[in-house]
Amino acid sequence: MIEARYLEIDGALGFVEIITPDNQPDTEAPTVLCLHTAGQSGVQWRRVASELASRGYRVIVPDLPGHGRSEPAVDGPVTSIVTFGDWLGKVLDALAVERPFVVGCSIGGKLTLELATRSSRPLAGAIAMAAEAGPGRVNVGGLRRELRGCRRAQPRRPHLPGHARLRRTYRARGEGAPDRHDAQA
Template structure:
């Protein structure tokens, strides 16, 4: 059985700040999936084959600074990640695509749709946070804990316990193990994705998003209640409520792909 670390067709392209690592599955119109922080494209190893089997070319880049993609020279904003995505897609020869994302990846997808609208056929946003100014301030004030290596390896146990307490309760042992592997592929001293997400004022950019969108809201996800905030700003967006929590991409890929594919079939070619 192939390890998830070797999933997909793996390659590199020259991005905004150096090499960007890409995983791909299938052939057809491009569907770009952006992972949450601090994961990488391996997050989609169970989901992508379902979408590829339905005729899509699924592309999962590692966000710069995560997985096997080179980092930015200074802490980026979400808009910077979106600019990096534009360079990456041009390097792949892609001029227009469906852009999907989960949590931080959904913020990058939204910013990309606002700043590069001609390149976006549609959006698939999995539980994107839509923080108020006070919530962003509170999030930025929270201390960030990095589980740096220590002699004896207890940092692995500490990280496991932290994730088990914090993560979706439905996250299996197998996928919790994978989450920790993904975490330690990164430079944990430079985990800029969360702070970028907490600084990002998505509400200010949302009026610029003209692409049609599917909003996925998982009942147990910590930001599931934010779906109503999106509906107030974009009432014409499709909204699908799902069971489970933030691990649906890993634990319920069939349900996630069914919701996604049903939406994609409604879009013009």
């Protein structure tokens, strides 16, 4: 089952999808928090989230502030991993999640490391992909570049942020890149 919610966090609405196994109450299922990359949204996790739910996990997929369907933070763009981590802690509190597994890639991976180092909320496990463990700052220039790409949407041909990066990845692997519309499906 997929449930979509808006949570009010620090005066702004944060969007969260919760995917639960069909055959058991979500209170019995272990929870996995999936964190997306910069300039993207939780849609990146849709196939993984469904697969995890089919294996008995409750999956929580938030859109970070200013990403996807979440409103920007009231104080402006978030530029600190610690601030993002605090926001995620409030999401977990609002959903009464005690000890989740956390998985993230890129900025989501940095956030996974941030959450894993907080003694106030122990995790069941953490998987940080493509995440360097440097200082807790966001690459603001890169984030702004990604977010600008989100705003270039055309009415009938939406721009997929990072599509040029996706094309480069496919080219490096010797494959043809999917059409922009196929990449969104």
